[in-house]
Amino acid sequence: MTGNTRWVYGTDHDDPAPYAFDPDHTYVELVGGPLDGQLLDVTALTAEERADGALLIAPRSAYGPGGRADYEPRPGCTTRWDWSGDVPW
Known part of the structure; x- marks a missing residue:
């Protein structure tokens, strides 16, 4: 997947390289919801972990920051993960 101009999930708003894209890593595009369009680095996840998806911290979720x-x-x-809703933490 290319996309070196997309925000990579987990980078800070003041990160000097929020669009850092490592061609040796595997990314999925987040589709819909508060993180729409961001890339998630799934390189370190096993196939089983990838099949489970992820609960990701979203500063603009329905439950507020966190x-x-x-x-x-x-x-x-x-290459794409779809948003299925927000949950409180």
Whole structure:
């Protein structure tokens, strides 16, 4: 997946390189919800962990800062995870 101009999830707002894209890493695009369009580095996740998706801290979730956005792999697509809702933490 290319996308070196996309924000990588986990970088800070004042990070000097929030669009840092490592071509040796594997990323998925987050689709929908408060993190729409960001890339998530899944390089270190096992296949089982990737199948589970992730609850990601979202500063603009329905539950306010610190709430979690639930992203799940899109069936049949290894490069996109879809938002399935927000959850409190």
